[in-house]
Amino acid sequence: MPLAAIAAKEGTPVYVYSAAVLRERYRAIDRAFGAYPHALHYAMKANSTLALVKVLRELGSAADANSIWEIEVARRAGFEPAQIVFTGVGKSQAELECAVSLGVKAINVESAGELSRVEAIATRLGRTARVAIRVNPDIDAKSHPHISTGLKINKFGVPIEEARELFDTLASRRALTLVAIHLHVGSQITTIEPLRRAAAVATDLSLHLMQRGLPLEYVDLGGGLGISYDGGEIVSVQEYVDALVAEASRTSLPIVLEPGRAIAGPAGVLLATVIDVKPRTAESEFAVLDAGMTELLRPALYGAFHQIEPVSRRADADGRQYEFVGPVCESSDVVGRDRQLPPLAVGDLVAIRDAGAYGSAMASNYNRRPLPPEVLVDGGAWRVIRRRQTVDDMMALESQ
Ligand SMILES: Cc1ncc(COP(=O)(O)O)c(C=O)c1O
Structure with missing residues (x-):
């Protein structure tokens, strides 16, 4: 895709x-x-x-x-x-x-x-x-x-x-x-x-x-x-x-x-960008993603495992150990623990696999994060099947 x-x-x-x-x-x-x-x-x-x-x-x-x-x-x-x-x-x-x-x-x-x-x-x-x-x-x-x-x-x-x-x-x-x-x-x-x-x-x-x-x-x-x-x-x-x-x-x-x-599970991936990399332990680093429990709750909710892969691989260097976390203000906002991946840098794109079921369906607005868009790839073409939520969408139900 x-x-x-x-x-x-x-x-x-x-x-x-x-x-x-x-x-x-x-x-x-x-x-x-x-x-x-x-x-x-x-x-x-x-x-x-x-x-x-x-x-x-x-x-x-x-x-x-x-x-x-x-x-x-x-x-x-x-x-x-x-x-x-x-x-x-x-x-x-x-x-x-x-x-x-x-x-x-x-x-x-x-x-x-x-x-x-x-x-x-x-x-x-x-x-x-x-x-x-x-x-x-x-x-x-x-x-x-x-x-x-x-x-x-x-x-x-x-x-x-x-x-x-x-x-x-x-x-x-x-x-x-x-x-x-x-x-x-x-x-x-x-x-x-x-x-x-x-x-x-x-x-x-x-x-x-x-x-x-x-x-x-x-x-x-x-x-x-x-x-x-x-x-x-x-x-x-x-x-x-x-x-x-x-x-x-x-x-x-x-x-x-x-x-x-x-x-639906194997039919979907969640794409996320690495927005920060920082030290964690002697052996591992945090890779902070722009997707977390608000987009994909399963890992935080019941320790579910999803494979995480870089979208374009760096040819160089040995793998490193990453704790993939989301941007949400909860320590449970972990997307993947102890993963061995090629070295990641800020701006890299990763794919969280097998996220088609109980992924977007469980997404929330916690931290006022907008629901992510959804795209369908079909027969060589792709189209947006749900646009990204805006702040106005989110606040349309509220009054002062
Ligand atoms: C009554 C019922 N039917 C079907 C399903 C779908 O289950 P699954 O996605 O594991 O196939 C569920 C999910 O929990 C359910 O509660």
């Missing part, structure tokens, strides 16, 4: 995405299913920038939205309500009313209380709400604790025993149609076992319901497939899909997946 040219024109920090990688990552998961019926609902929480969502819709993707505002973006990207599943542990009354009125493919319900709220809204509106019940299978995703969601102590979903009790009530609840069992045990999962076990739980519960005459439409196995941020070996897309199909095919139901990171 023409990173130096983009940085020269748009300045840094700037997110740059490859449409080719985005498409290939989507197609890799799609292809892995072979003839088995399935639908990929791209998890917009990973990155919901309109142009990227549109690229995926054009490939045949459906959408997984985590708020009414993500549903709105999905609609603006051209998705029909019947292509949207609505997830999220805390859906407000307004959000539920909107989802029921729209008639989304499913509201993935997270508690008995939420199911009752959906029922009351549907009854009042004279509609039938399509719901999936998100079960909490009490499975350790073996990912970082902050992005593991499938243990009983996590806030997500309905415990299996309670879910079974809820199922018993469904036949008499005329305003609700149960379309699927849903689960999602975490993100950045790099081994097959938790994913396979979760699929087995969803399959067993679906079979249980089908045997009792409830005509489910699909089984929703969530997202969670990890990517290799550091080049280490992780479960392949094919191994992942094969394991899910092996389990879910016991029901013959189509599989719905909600992949986010595995599609």
